[in-house]
Amino acid sequence: MLLNQQNLTNQLNNKTLLLKQPYQIINLIFAGIFISIMIYSGFFSAEKNNHPIDCQVYENTGKPCPTCGLSRSFSEIIRFELDKAVIYNKYSLKLFSFFFIELVLRLCFFIILYFNFIRLRIILFIDIIISVVLFLYCFSDLIFYV
Amino acid sequence: MEEQAVKTKAGMGLGIAGFVLGLVALIISFIPCLGTWALIPGVVGLILSAIALSMATKGNGAKGLIIAALIVSIIGTGIAAYQWYFWNKVATEATEGLKNFDDEWKNAMNDLNGELENLDTDLNEQLDAVADSLTEDATEPTESNESTE
Numbered sequence: 001m002l003l004n005q006q007n008l009t010n011q012l013n014n015k016t017l018l019l020k021q022p023y024q025i026i027n028l029i030f031a032g033i034f035i036s037i038m039i040y041s042g043f044f045s046a047e048k049n050n051h052p053i054d055c056q057v058y059e060n061t062g063k064p065c066p067t068c069g070l071s072r073s074f075s076e077i078i079r080f081e082l083d084k085a086v087i088y089n090k091y092s093l094k095l096f097s098f099f100f101i102e103l104v105l106r107l108c109f110f111i112i113l114y115f116n117f118i119r120l121r122i123i124l125f126i127d128i129i130i131s132v133v134l135f136l137y138c139f140s141d142l143i144f145y146v
Numbered sequence: 147m148e149e150q151a152v153k154t155k156a157g158m159g160l161g162i163a164g165f166v167l168g169l170v171a172l173i174i175s176f177i178p179c180l181g182t183w184a185l186i187p188g189v190v191g192l193i194l195s196a197i198a199l200s201m202a203t204k205g206n207g208a209k210g211l212i213i214a215a216l217i218v219s220i221i222g223t224g225i226a227a228y229q230w231y232f233w234n235k236v237a238t239e240a241t242e243g244l245k246n247f248d249d250e251w252k253n254a255m256n257d258l259n260g261e262l263e264n265l266d267t268d269l270n271e272q273l274d275a276v277a278d279s280l281t282e283d284a285t286e287p288t289e290s291n292e293s294t295e
Contacts, residue, residue: 022158022161022162022211025162026162026165028164029162029166030166030169033166033170047227053179053180053183055178058179062240066178067177067178067179067180068179070177070179078177095177097255119163135173139176140177142178143176
């Protein structure tokens with residue numbers, strides 16, 4: 001009886017420690033950021049064109065940059081209008097997929113580490129590799145723009 | 147030795163905040179529309195990471211994440227600063243170019259006005275000369291007719 005209680009307490013402590021690990025906290029924060037991006041895109045509409053963030057490049061030079069229309073594209077992607085999204089900005093699908101996949105990865109790694117399926121170092125290694133490759137692929141058109 | 151091996155959590159909270167802000171700045175800095183806005187999270191992340199590093203150094207805290215936060219913040223801030231400098235330069239050159247064009251246009255218009263006035267004066271003089279010669283021609287035949295009679 002006492003041993004069982006001790007085991008339960010140890011398990012609870014371990015899970016609390018896991019929750020408090022910096023990696024877990026960072027995962028939750030980034031998941032929150034990516035969810036905020038989805039909510040922002042869903043809240044504002046491409047038809048009404050009421051997004052508060054304007055393009056600095058267009059304001060300064062009068063010419064559109066490669067990411068002009070991205071907010072409207074994201075709003076259309078959230079509403080599953082992929083054809084319209086590509087018209088607003090041709091890179092939007094790649095960039096949105098980066099944020100969406102990262103959101104899924106954050107949640108998956110959080111759950112995997114919480115239930116201790118895989119060790120932290122292995123998860124960190126896999127996470128870094130996948131995130132860097134995904135970033136380089138999705139942002140490849142923008143990285144050397146300037 | 148055992149005391150040195152046991153790391154504390156000194157600076158960990160600020161290190162996490164610095165890492166998140168630095169990574170956000172790094173991602174945003176590559177988007178041209180938002181590149182200059184990345185300066186804000188980049189600079190804040192840099193400051194938080196620096197404070198966290200000093201706290202970890204004093205309190206024997208783990209420095210791995212904090213150093214990663216510092217590196218990411220520096221890279222993100224650097225790219226955002228370059229974007230800010232580049233687009234400011236483009237905007238300044240575009241404004242100067244427009245101003246130069248405006249001055250040149252005004253000078254050209256002034257020169258054109260001057261030329262048109264000169265042309266007008268010359269034209270008027272030539273018209274007067276032609277009118278005078280026509281008047282002289284009109285009076286000459288009447289004088290010759292009178293002499294023959």
